[in-house]
Amino acid sequence: MTLTDISPAIRPRCPPGACDCDLDNLLVSINADTRILRLTRADEQRLLERLENLNSLADLRRIEQKMEEQVGIRLNISKVSAVRTLRGILIRVEPMPGLCRKTRKAIPAAIRKSLEKHPDIAYQIADMGGLFDGV
Secondary structure: OOHHHHOOOOOOOOOOOOOOOOHHHHHHOOOOOOHHHHOOHHHHHHHHHHHHOOOOHHHHHHHHHHHHHHHOOOEEEEEOOOOOOHHHEEEEEOOOOOOOHHHHHHHHHHHHHHHHHOHHHHHHHHHOOOOOOOO
């Protein structure tokens, strides 16, 4: 039995200079949160597919919670004061060591695709904290 048999699959490194994930510092740091290393390319593709096919705001919140619990990815979804289009909804992945630049861009893009398919989710996000929140 080798070390690779025991350790979980770890995402391969990005090409040098192609990413700002700061993976080297993550691997060297003693107290670093290394959960992100469990996100393989196959897992990332499944996550993006799931985010592109959301059915409700509750579904989005559930996935958001699981992302933070399992791999440490935190989303920040907010709205501009006067939301009229999807561009008024800001979706940001909080930066963290080990999270690839491409992944940080792909997650909000996948959520936007889902919001385009299901505008009712976008309306619920737009109503958060407003007059019709919780109705």
